Amino acid sequence: MPLHVNLYHEVQRQERARQRDPLRLGMLGLLVIAIGFVAYYFVVLAGAHQVGVQYSMLQSQFNALDPKAKAAEARQTELNTEIAASDTMIKNVNSRFYWAPVLDQILKTVPRSVQITHVGGETGADPTAPSTLSITGISSAAEPRKEAEALRIALDAKLGSAFKSVTSVFRTLDDSDQIVMLDSRRLATATFTIEIQLVQKDPVAEVAAAPVRTAKR
Amino acid sequence: MKMDQEQVKKIVLSVLLLVALLYGYFAYLLGPLQQSERIATGGIASMGPQIAAAKGQIAKTATLEAQAPDAIAFLTNLKNTIPDGAPIAWFPPKMSDFFKAHGIDKCTTHLVSEGADEMPGFKKLTWAIDVPRVEFVPLGKAISALENGEPLLTILNVSIDATREDAQYQHATLVITTLVKS
Numbered sequence: 001m002p003l004h005v006n007l008y009h010e011v012q013r014q015e016r017a018r019q020r021d022p023l024r025l026g027m028l029g030l031l032v033i034a035i036g037f038v039a040y041y042f043v044v045l046a047g048a049h050q051v052g053v054q055y056s057m058l059q060s061q062f063n064a065l066d067p068k069a070k071a072a073e074a075r076q077t078e079l080n081t082e083i084a085a086s087d088t089m090i091k092n093v094n095s096r097f098y099w100a101p102v103l104d105q106i107l108k109t110v111p112r113s114v115q116i117t118h119v120g121g122e123t124g125a126d127p128t129a130p131s132t133l134s135i136t137g138i139s140s141a142a143e144p145r146k147e148a149e150a151l152r153i154a155l156d157a158k159l160g161s162a163f164k165s166v167t168s169v170f171r172t173l174d175d176s177d178q179i180v181m182l183d184s185r186r187l188a189t190a191t192f193t194i195e196i197q198l199v200q201k202d203p204v205a206e207v208a209a210a211p212v213r214t215a216k217r
Numbered sequence: 218m219k220m221d222q223e224q225v226k227k228i229v230l231s232v233l234l235l236v237a238l239l240y241g242y243f244a245y246l247l248g249p250l251q252q253s254e255r256i257a258t259g260g261i262a263s264m265g266p267q268i269a270a271a272k273g274q275i276a277k278t279a280t281l282e283a284q285a286p287d288a289i290a291f292l293t294n295l296k297n298t299i300p301d302g303a304p305i306a307w308f309p310p311k312m313s314d315f316f317k318a319h320g321i322d323k324c325t326t327h328l329v330s331e332g333a334d335e336m337p338g339f340k341k342l343t344w345a346i347d348v349p350r351v352e353f354v355p356l357g358k359a360i361s362a363l364e365n366g367e368p369l370l371t372i373l374n375v376s377i378d379a380t381r382e383d384a385q386y387q388h389a390t391l392v393i394t395t396l397v398k399s
Binding site: 026027030037041044047054066081083098101 | 253357
Protein backbone atom coordinates (compact mmCIF):
# COMPACT_ATOMS: atom_id res chain seq x y z
CA MET A 1 0.00 0.00 0.00
CA PRO A 2 1.54 3.23 -1.08
CA LEU A 3 2.04 5.89 1.46
CA HIS A 4 -0.09 8.96 0.78
CA VAL A 5 1.11 12.14 2.27
CA ASN A 6 -1.07 15.25 2.00
CA LEU A 7 1.25 18.14 1.88
CA TYR A 8 -1.65 20.59 1.30
CA HIS A 9 -3.60 19.81 4.40
CA GLU A 10 -2.87 23.21 5.78
CA VAL A 11 -4.06 24.93 2.61
CA GLN A 12 -7.17 22.77 2.49
CA ARG A 13 -7.99 23.45 6.09
CA GLN A 14 -7.67 27.15 5.47
CA GLU A 15 -9.85 26.82 2.41
CA ARG A 16 -12.57 24.98 4.43
CA ALA A 17 -12.24 27.53 7.19
CA ARG A 18 -12.67 30.35 4.65
CA GLN A 19 -15.77 28.66 3.21
CA ARG A 20 -17.29 28.24 6.64
CA ASP A 21 -16.45 31.79 7.60
CA PRO A 22 -19.65 33.03 9.34
CA LEU A 23 -18.99 36.54 8.15
CA ARG A 24 -18.92 35.42 4.58
CA LEU A 25 -22.00 33.28 5.07
CA GLY A 26 -23.72 36.13 6.79
CA MET A 27 -22.85 38.53 3.96
CA LEU A 28 -24.21 36.06 1.44
CA GLY A 29 -27.38 35.71 3.42
CA LEU A 30 -27.68 39.45 3.64
CA LEU A 31 -27.18 39.74 -0.08
CA VAL A 32 -30.02 37.29 -0.72
CA ILE A 33 -32.29 39.16 1.66
CA ALA A 34 -31.35 42.49 0.09
CA ILE A 35 -32.17 41.15 -3.36
CA GLY A 36 -35.52 39.97 -2.00
CA PHE A 37 -36.21 43.37 -0.52
CA VAL A 38 -35.32 45.14 -3.73
CA ALA A 39 -37.53 42.80 -5.71
CA TYR A 40 -40.37 43.33 -3.27
CA TYR A 41 -39.84 47.08 -3.51
CA PHE A 42 -40.20 46.95 -7.28
CA VAL A 43 -43.35 44.86 -7.01
CA VAL A 44 -44.85 47.38 -4.60
CA LEU A 45 -43.62 50.22 -6.81
CA ALA A 46 -45.37 48.72 -9.82
CA GLY A 47 -48.59 48.31 -7.85
CA ALA A 48 -48.38 51.84 -6.48
CA HIS A 49 -47.74 53.20 -9.94
CA GLN A 50 -50.78 51.41 -11.31
CA VAL A 51 -52.95 52.71 -8.49
CA GLY A 52 -51.47 56.18 -8.96
CA VAL A 53 -52.27 56.15 -12.67
CA GLN A 54 -55.81 55.05 -11.95
CA TYR A 55 -56.19 57.74 -9.32
CA SER A 56 -54.84 60.38 -11.69
CA MET A 57 -57.30 59.30 -14.37
CA LEU A 58 -60.20 59.47 -11.95
CA GLN A 59 -58.95 62.81 -10.64
CA SER A 60 -58.78 64.30 -14.12
CA GLN A 61 -62.21 62.83 -14.92
CA PHE A 62 -63.62 64.36 -11.76
CA ASN A 63 -61.92 67.69 -12.47
CA ALA A 64 -63.61 67.72 -15.85
CA LEU A 65 -67.00 66.70 -14.44
CA ASP A 66 -67.04 68.84 -11.32
CA PRO A 67 -67.52 72.26 -12.99
CA LYS A 68 -70.22 70.76 -15.20
CA ALA A 69 -71.94 69.24 -12.16
CA LYS A 70 -71.80 72.56 -10.30
CA ALA A 71 -73.22 74.37 -13.32
CA ALA A 72 -75.90 71.67 -13.61
CA GLU A 73 -76.80 72.09 -9.94
CA ALA A 74 -77.14 75.85 -10.37
CA ARG A 75 -79.27 75.32 -13.46
CA GLN A 76 -81.39 72.78 -11.58
CA THR A 77 -82.04 75.31 -8.83
CA GLU A 78 -82.95 77.89 -11.44
CA LEU A 79 -85.30 75.48 -13.24
CA ASN A 80 -86.90 74.36 -9.98
CA THR A 81 -87.54 77.99 -9.08
CA GLU A 82 -89.17 78.58 -12.47
CA ILE A 83 -91.26 75.40 -12.20
CA ALA A 84 -92.36 76.33 -8.67
CA ALA A 85 -93.27 79.82 -9.89
CA SER A 86 -95.27 78.32 -12.74
CA ASP A 87 -97.06 75.96 -10.35
CA THR A 88 -97.85 78.84 -8.01
CA MET A 89 -99.19 80.85 -10.93
CA ILE A 90 -101.39 77.95 -12.05
CA LYS A 91 -102.67 77.58 -8.50
CA ASN A 92 -103.38 81.30 -8.24
CA VAL A 93 -105.18 81.39 -11.57
CA ASN A 94 -107.28 78.35 -10.75
CA SER A 95 -108.18 79.51 -7.27
CA ARG A 96 -109.52 82.88 -8.45
CA PHE A 97 -113.08 83.72 -7.59
CA TYR A 98 -115.23 83.89 -10.73
CA TRP A 99 -118.04 86.42 -10.44
CA ALA A 100 -119.69 85.77 -13.80
CA PRO A 101 -121.31 82.46 -12.74
CA VAL A 102 -122.64 84.15 -9.60
CA LEU A 103 -124.21 86.95 -11.62
CA ASP A 104 -125.63 84.32 -13.98
CA GLN A 105 -127.24 82.49 -11.06
CA ILE A 106 -128.71 85.75 -9.76
CA LEU A 107 -130.13 86.50 -13.18
CA LYS A 108 -131.72 83.06 -13.40
CA THR A 109 -133.08 83.09 -9.87
CA VAL A 110 -134.62 86.52 -9.45
CA PRO A 111 -138.35 86.37 -10.31
CA ARG A 112 -140.33 89.10 -12.06
CA SER A 113 -141.89 90.12 -8.80
CA VAL A 114 -138.53 91.19 -7.40
CA GLN A 115 -136.54 94.18 -8.54
CA ILE A 116 -132.87 94.20 -7.64
CA THR A 117 -131.49 97.65 -6.97
CA HIS A 118 -127.98 96.73 -5.91
CA VAL A 119 -125.65 93.78 -6.26
CA GLY A 120 -122.34 93.97 -4.49
CA GLY A 121 -119.67 91.33 -4.41
CA GLU A 122 -116.40 91.32 -2.58
CA THR A 123 -113.65 88.76 -2.45
CA GLY A 124 -110.27 88.79 -0.79
CA ALA A 125 -106.84 87.70 -1.87
CA ASP A 126 -107.14 84.47 0.11
CA PRO A 127 -109.16 81.99 -1.96
CA THR A 128 -110.11 79.98 1.12
CA ALA A 129 -111.68 83.00 2.82
CA PRO A 130 -115.39 83.50 2.17
CA SER A 131 -116.49 85.99 -0.44
CA THR A 132 -119.43 88.22 0.29
CA LEU A 133 -122.37 88.86 -1.97
CA SER A 134 -124.88 91.52 -1.07
CA ILE A 135 -128.19 91.85 -2.88
CA THR A 136 -130.58 94.70 -2.25
CA GLY A 137 -134.00 94.89 -3.84
CA ILE A 138 -137.72 95.31 -3.63
CA SER A 139 -140.06 92.37 -3.56
CA SER A 140 -143.65 92.73 -4.56
CA ALA A 141 -146.37 90.24 -3.82
CA ALA A 142 -149.43 89.70 -1.70
CA GLU A 143 -146.94 88.74 0.96
CA PRO A 144 -143.72 90.49 -0.09
CA ARG A 145 -141.70 89.20 2.87
CA LYS A 146 -142.42 85.63 1.81
CA GLU A 147 -141.39 86.53 -1.72
CA ALA A 148 -138.07 87.89 -0.46
CA GLU A 149 -137.56 84.80 1.66
CA ALA A 150 -138.30 82.59 -1.35
CA LEU A 151 -135.64 84.47 -3.26
CA ARG A 152 -133.11 84.01 -0.45
CA ILE A 153 -133.83 80.27 -0.29
CA ALA A 154 -133.64 79.94 -4.05
CA LEU A 155 -130.31 81.79 -4.19
CA ASP A 156 -129.00 79.66 -1.36
CA ALA A 157 -129.94 76.49 -3.21
CA LYS A 158 -128.63 77.61 -6.60
CA LEU A 159 -125.32 78.89 -5.31
CA GLY A 160 -124.99 75.97 -2.91
CA SER A 161 -124.40 73.58 -5.78
CA ALA A 162 -121.46 75.62 -7.08
CA PHE A 163 -119.74 76.46 -3.79
CA LYS A 164 -118.37 74.56 -0.85
CA SER A 165 -120.59 76.42 1.55
CA VAL A 166 -123.18 79.13 1.23
CA THR A 167 -124.60 81.10 4.11
CA SER A 168 -127.32 83.63 3.44
CA VAL A 169 -129.01 85.99 5.86
CA PHE A 170 -131.27 89.02 5.65
CA ARG A 171 -129.46 92.15 6.69
CA THR A 172 -132.71 94.07 6.32
CA LEU A 173 -136.26 93.09 5.47
CA ASP A 174 -138.78 95.89 5.87
CA ASP A 175 -142.30 96.43 4.68
CA SER A 176 -142.64 99.37 2.39
CA ASP A 177 -145.50 101.84 1.97
CA GLN A 178 -145.12 101.72 -1.78
CA ILE A 179 -147.67 99.84 -3.84
CA VAL A 180 -146.67 98.57 -7.27
CA MET A 181 -148.68 97.41 -10.26
CA LEU A 182 -147.67 94.04 -11.65
CA ASP A 183 -149.75 92.18 -14.18
CA SER A 184 -152.58 94.68 -13.51
CA ARG A 185 -152.52 93.84 -9.81
CA ARG A 186 -151.73 96.18 -6.96
CA LEU A 187 -149.11 94.56 -4.82
CA ALA A 188 -147.53 95.42 -1.50
CA THR A 189 -143.76 95.73 -1.38
CA ALA A 190 -140.89 95.07 0.97
CA THR A 191 -137.30 96.18 0.75
CA PHE A 192 -134.61 93.73 1.63
CA THR A 193 -130.90 93.20 1.71
CA ILE A 194 -129.59 89.64 1.55
CA GLU A 195 -126.01 88.96 2.47
CA ILE A 196 -124.51 85.73 1.24
CA GLN A 197 -121.17 84.27 2.28
CA LEU A 198 -119.63 82.06 -0.38
CA VAL A 199 -116.76 79.65 0.25
CA GLN A 200 -115.13 78.21 -2.85
CA LYS A 201 -114.60 74.49 -3.33
CA ASP A 202 -111.08 73.42 -2.47
CA PRO A 203 -108.94 75.20 -5.07
CA VAL A 204 -105.98 72.85 -4.48
CA ALA A 205 -108.07 69.77 -5.25
CA GLU A 206 -109.43 71.46 -8.35
CA VAL A 207 -105.92 72.30 -9.49
CA ALA A 208 -104.86 68.69 -9.04
CA ALA A 209 -107.79 67.52 -11.09
CA ALA A 210 -107.47 70.13 -13.84
CA PRO A 211 -104.14 71.92 -13.94
CA VAL A 212 -105.17 74.64 -16.37
CA ARG A 213 -108.70 75.86 -16.48
CA THR A 214 -109.20 77.72 -19.70
CA ALA A 215 -112.90 78.21 -19.89
CA LYS A 216 -115.56 78.76 -17.32
CA ARG A 217 -118.75 80.54 -17.77
CA MET B 218 -15.63 27.24 16.02
CA LYS B 219 -14.20 30.14 17.81
CA MET B 220 -14.22 33.54 16.17
CA ASP B 221 -11.35 35.85 16.58
CA GLN B 222 -11.76 39.48 17.61
CA GLU B 223 -11.51 40.72 14.04
CA GLN B 224 -14.42 38.53 12.99
CA VAL B 225 -16.54 39.63 15.91
CA LYS B 226 -15.91 43.25 14.95
CA LYS B 227 -16.92 42.51 11.38
CA ILE B 228 -20.11 40.77 12.52
CA VAL B 229 -21.05 43.63 14.79
CA LEU B 230 -20.37 46.08 12.00
CA SER B 231 -22.41 44.00 9.59
CA VAL B 232 -25.32 43.83 12.02
CA LEU B 233 -25.19 47.59 12.44
CA LEU B 234 -25.09 48.02 8.70
CA LEU B 235 -28.02 45.64 8.34
CA VAL B 236 -30.08 47.54 10.88
CA ALA B 237 -29.29 50.82 9.13
CA LEU B 238 -30.21 49.37 5.76
CA LEU B 239 -33.46 47.93 7.07
CA TYR B 240 -34.35 51.24 8.65
CA GLY B 241 -33.55 53.10 5.43
CA TYR B 242 -35.45 50.57 3.36
CA PHE B 243 -38.62 50.75 5.39
CA ALA B 244 -38.45 54.41 6.37
CA TYR B 245 -37.40 55.97 3.09
CA LEU B 246 -38.33 53.51 0.37
CA LEU B 247 -41.10 51.06 1.17
CA GLY B 248 -42.90 53.17 3.77
CA PRO B 249 -43.53 56.25 1.61
CA LEU B 250 -44.39 54.07 -1.35
CA GLN B 251 -46.99 52.15 0.60
CA GLN B 252 -48.26 55.39 2.09
CA SER B 253 -48.74 56.94 -1.34
CA GLU B 254 -50.44 53.76 -2.52
CA ARG B 255 -52.79 53.88 0.46
CA ILE B 256 -53.59 57.53 -0.28
CA ALA B 257 -54.24 56.76 -3.93
CA THR B 258 -56.43 53.78 -3.02
CA GLY B 259 -58.38 55.93 -0.59
CA GLY B 260 -58.68 58.63 -3.25
CA ILE B 261 -60.01 56.12 -5.76
CA ALA B 262 -62.54 54.88 -3.24
CA SER B 263 -63.77 58.40 -2.50
CA MET B 264 -63.54 59.59 -6.09
CA GLY B 265 -65.88 56.89 -7.38
CA PRO B 266 -68.99 58.11 -5.55
CA GLN B 267 -68.08 61.73 -6.30
CA ILE B 268 -67.86 61.02 -10.02
CA ALA B 269 -71.10 59.04 -9.86
CA ALA B 270 -72.79 61.92 -8.01
CA ALA B 271 -71.51 64.44 -10.56
CA LYS B 272 -72.73 62.28 -13.44
CA GLY B 273 -76.05 61.80 -11.66
CA GLN B 274 -76.42 65.55 -11.15
CA ILE B 275 -75.70 66.25 -14.81
CA ALA B 276 -78.18 63.58 -15.91
CA LYS B 277 -80.82 64.83 -13.48
CA THR B 278 -80.47 68.38 -14.72
CA ALA B 279 -80.61 67.21 -18.33
CA THR B 280 -83.88 65.40 -17.60
CA LEU B 281 -85.26 68.45 -15.82
CA GLU B 282 -84.08 70.67 -18.67
CA ALA B 283 -86.03 68.49 -21.08
CA GLN B 284 -89.17 68.61 -18.93
CA ALA B 285 -88.91 72.27 -17.96
CA PRO B 286 -90.29 73.84 -21.15
CA ASP B 287 -93.60 72.02 -20.63
CA ALA B 288 -93.64 72.74 -16.90
CA ILE B 289 -93.03 76.46 -17.29
CA ALA B 290 -94.94 76.91 -20.54
CA PHE B 291 -97.96 78.28 -18.68
CA LEU B 292 -95.91 80.94 -16.94
CA THR B 293 -93.96 81.76 -20.10
CA ASN B 294 -97.16 82.12 -22.12
CA LEU B 295 -98.69 84.32 -19.44
CA LYS B 296 -95.61 86.54 -19.36
CA ASN B 297 -95.75 86.87 -23.12
CA THR B 298 -99.31 88.16 -22.92
CA ILE B 299 -98.26 91.12 -20.77
CA PRO B 300 -97.42 94.12 -22.93
CA ASP B 301 -94.20 95.98 -22.32
CA GLY B 302 -94.22 99.52 -21.02
CA ALA B 303 -95.96 101.32 -18.19
CA PRO B 304 -99.25 99.56 -17.31
CA ILE B 305 -100.97 102.92 -16.83
CA ALA B 306 -100.33 103.54 -20.52
CA TRP B 307 -101.72 100.29 -21.89
CA PHE B 308 -104.15 98.84 -19.36
CA PRO B 309 -106.95 101.49 -19.37
CA PRO B 310 -107.10 101.55 -23.20
CA LYS B 311 -107.09 97.76 -23.20
CA MET B 312 -110.11 97.71 -20.87
CA SER B 313 -111.93 100.34 -22.93
CA ASP B 314 -111.37 98.31 -26.08
CA PHE B 315 -112.41 95.13 -24.30
CA PHE B 316 -115.72 96.54 -23.05
CA LYS B 317 -116.39 98.22 -26.41
CA ALA B 318 -115.93 94.85 -28.06
CA HIS B 319 -118.66 93.58 -25.72
CA GLY B 320 -121.08 96.38 -26.54
CA ILE B 321 -120.28 98.61 -23.59
CA ASP B 322 -119.24 101.91 -25.04
CA LYS B 323 -118.27 103.88 -22.02
CA CYS B 324 -116.00 102.87 -19.21
CA THR B 325 -113.21 104.55 -17.31
CA THR B 326 -110.30 102.81 -15.65
CA HIS B 327 -108.02 104.31 -13.08
CA LEU B 328 -105.18 102.96 -11.00
CA VAL B 329 -105.97 102.51 -7.32
CA SER B 330 -102.79 101.03 -5.93
CA GLU B 331 -99.61 99.22 -6.83
CA GLY B 332 -97.75 96.64 -4.79
CA ALA B 333 -95.34 93.74 -4.89
CA ASP B 334 -96.58 90.24 -5.60
CA GLU B 335 -95.46 86.92 -4.15
CA MET B 336 -94.47 85.85 -7.66
CA PRO B 337 -90.96 86.91 -8.53
CA GLY B 338 -90.83 89.18 -11.56
CA PHE B 339 -94.40 90.38 -11.13
CA LYS B 340 -96.15 93.24 -9.38
CA LYS B 341 -99.80 93.58 -8.53
CA LEU B 342 -101.83 96.57 -9.65
CA THR B 343 -105.32 97.36 -8.43
CA TRP B 344 -107.64 99.18 -10.78
CA ALA B 345 -111.16 100.56 -10.56
CA ILE B 346 -113.29 100.26 -13.67
CA ASP B 347 -116.38 102.41 -13.75
CA VAL B 348 -119.14 101.57 -16.19
CA PRO B 349 -121.79 104.30 -15.86
CA ARG B 350 -124.48 102.80 -18.05
CA VAL B 351 -124.78 99.12 -18.79
CA GLU B 352 -127.38 96.40 -18.98
CA PHE B 353 -127.03 93.49 -16.64
CA VAL B 354 -126.74 90.71 -19.24
CA PRO B 355 -124.07 92.34 -21.42
CA LEU B 356 -122.19 93.23 -18.25
CA GLY B 357 -122.34 89.62 -17.06
CA LYS B 358 -121.09 88.40 -20.42
CA ALA B 359 -118.29 90.94 -20.43
CA ILE B 360 -117.26 89.93 -16.90
CA SER B 361 -117.31 86.28 -17.93
CA ALA B 362 -115.11 86.99 -20.96
CA LEU B 363 -112.81 89.12 -18.84
CA GLU B 364 -112.38 86.41 -16.22
CA ASN B 365 -111.78 83.70 -18.79
CA GLY B 366 -109.64 85.72 -21.16
CA GLU B 367 -107.37 87.36 -18.62
CA PRO B 368 -105.88 84.74 -16.29
CA LEU B 369 -103.74 87.34 -14.53
CA LEU B 370 -106.79 89.38 -13.61
CA THR B 371 -108.90 88.93 -10.48
CA ILE B 372 -112.11 90.78 -9.78
CA LEU B 373 -112.03 91.76 -6.14
CA ASN B 374 -115.16 93.81 -6.01
CA VAL B 375 -118.30 94.05 -8.11
CA SER B 376 -120.90 96.68 -7.51
CA ILE B 377 -123.99 97.00 -9.68
CA ASP B 378 -126.57 99.64 -8.90
CA ALA B 379 -129.86 100.36 -10.58
CA THR B 380 -129.98 103.85 -12.04
CA ARG B 381 -132.87 106.09 -11.15
CA GLU B 382 -133.18 107.54 -14.63
CA ASP B 383 -133.69 104.31 -16.53
CA ALA B 384 -134.53 101.00 -14.87
CA GLN B 385 -133.10 99.10 -17.82
CA TYR B 386 -129.58 100.24 -17.12
CA GLN B 387 -127.25 99.84 -14.23
CA HIS B 388 -124.16 101.55 -12.98
CA ALA B 389 -121.35 99.12 -12.41
CA THR B 390 -118.01 99.41 -10.71
CA LEU B 391 -115.37 96.71 -10.75
CA VAL B 392 -112.28 96.67 -8.60
CA ILE B 393 -109.75 94.33 -10.11
CA THR B 394 -106.17 93.32 -9.58
CA THR B 395 -103.86 92.29 -12.33
CA LEU B 396 -100.28 91.10 -12.45
CA VAL B 397 -97.79 92.91 -14.64
CA LYS B 398 -94.07 92.53 -15.19
CA SER B 399 -92.11 94.32 -12.51
